[in-house]
């Protein structure tokens with residue numbers, strides 16, 4: 073189904089361009105292209121490179137910086153702040169190892185400066201414009217593209233593009249909840265613009281973004297309150313992950329308020345911003361210096377004039393079939409814009425698959441069970457595959473084992489015993505259905521399990537791996553062996569392998 077990676081077999085129909093702005097003559101030539109990709113974030117970049125690799129003539133339109141949300145506003149700056157937060161925690165606890173660190177405090181301007189430098193470094197390392205140029209892909213950075221009809225888009229610059237296929241990879245944007253005083257709040261991508269580290273912060277929304285911001289602000293020294301309508305933090309994670317992270321937040325002094333009835337309004341007072349919210353029928357008021365609304369990330373659809381292409385959004389996203397085709401088959405939608413995975417690795421996979429579906433006319437789709445994800449809270453969390461609830465719903469007899477980090481030598485040595493790895497194994501075929509972890513390097517651990525899942529390794533094979541000592545990854549071996557013990561039949565058969 074997937075052709076081997078080949079050098080471009082045809083040159084673009086007009087010369088590749090990376091220039092911004094009008095051509096020297098003042099008039100902007102129309103472009104006719106086979107594949108038009110709108111957006112050069114992870115989804116659009118993957119789609120464009122793959123489509124070009126398959127020999128198509130490809131044009132990319134990007135309204136802002138290449139790299140998209142991930143590099144410029146999302147994952148990279150968040151991860152940079154998470155690193156600063158980790159350093160602060162290490163400094164605070166260094167005394168346990170006889171290290172005398174004095175005067176730990178945050179120079180917020182230096183912290184944000186360092187994070188911005190990391191964003192710049194990643195952008196330079198990824199060098200999308202150069203990669204596009206090397207591949208012979210036109211990159212047009214002349215503003216936003218919008219539809220004129222299902223095969224024609226016009227950019228803000230006035231340039232018109234006619235395309236056989238259009239792949240929309242337009243991502244999304246933060247959303248403020250529509251309450252009085254909402255303008256007093258900031259949003260996750262503007263946290264770096266805060267003039268100083270706030271003494272008191274309220275974070276509204278405890279999804280992946282909000283949870284990471286909780287740890288960042290708390291570790292750097294802010295008092296943190298987190299509010300969510302949902303009954304638990306990290307609603308899309310396994311329930312055990314949510315419970316462990318909420319417990320860790322509370323142990324660190326964070327006020328965790330989930331299952332609230334609503335946030336009614338924000339009000340500027342002489343002593344900060346008052347957040348008015350309700351728990352059941354009880355009216356509550358929390359006074360803070362900064363409110364961050366991390367309440368979702370709807371797709372960037374308004375500027376697209378979708379009606380001109382015969383498309384209609386649904387609940388803030390553009391629905392697609394399993395092969396990323398919209399109801400207009402020549403228009404595919406990948407990444408955050410279709411509201412499915414909303415992860416970089418998902419967007420990249422979808423971009424490549426959509427390019428193949430568009431150029432080769434095949435039907436490639438993602439294996440959601442192999443999409444590891446997680447976040448950098450304290451401790452970290454991660455997951456892949458079915459949650460325990462999902463697995464038990466499909467097969468009540470599945471094996472679920474949990475190994476605490478306190479059973480892991482390395483975690484004990486490092487004094488990082490908070491957390492666990494849960495492994496879910498199919499009782500009949502012994503295949504790993506899911507893994508969920510909280511603890512040091514949780515995402516890396518889960519990712520190793522995902523690799524095993526991708527290779528079709530069963531629990532017995534995982535149990536037979538001798539993990540290096542003393543490592544965090546060794547918890548996978550402990551969990552796999554526990555899963556075998558839980559299933560005496562398998563344990564008998566594999567006892568020879570395990571020795």
Ligand SMILES: Cc1cc2nc3c(=O)[nH]c(=O)nc-3n(C[C@H](O)[C@H](O)[C@H](O)COP(=O)(O)OP(=O)(O)OC[C@H]3O[C@@H](n4cnc5c(N)ncnc54)[C@H](O)[C@@H]3O)c2cc1C
Nearest residue numbers: 111113114115135140141146147217243407408414415416
């Ligand atoms: C704070 C935060 C932290 C995150 N951390 C992680 C993480 O650690 N790991 C992870 O996997 N995911 C993370 N995510 C999610 C991740 O950033 C997204 O899933 C990913 O960027 C989606 O890629 P995309 O290509 O679909 O869209 P985007 O990256 O949003 O790119 C879309 C691009 O399209 C452009 N565009 C939009 N409309 C138009 C138009 N009309 N014309 C031309 N160009 C247009 C935009 O300028 C943008 O560059 C995070 C998100 C946030 C907000």
Ligand SMILES: NC(=O)c1ccc[n+]([C@@H]2O[C@H](COP(=O)([O-])OP(=O)(O)OC[C@H]3O[C@@H](n4cnc5c(N)ncnc54)[C@H](O)[C@@H]3O)[C@@H](O)[C@H]2O)c1
Nearest residue numbers: 249277278279280281282300301302367368369414446447
């Ligand atoms: N590390 C990562 O992989 C990572 C990090 C950040 C974001 N992302 C992805 O980006 C996307 C957006 O993430 P997000 O966390 O910004 O959004 P989200 O939609 O995942 O979470 C938003 C949270 O806000 C809550 N909320 C919504 N309205 C509210 C209200 N009026 N009052 C109180 N709470 C309210 C919701 O219940 C939800 O828990 C997600 O799909 C996420 O997976 C991934």
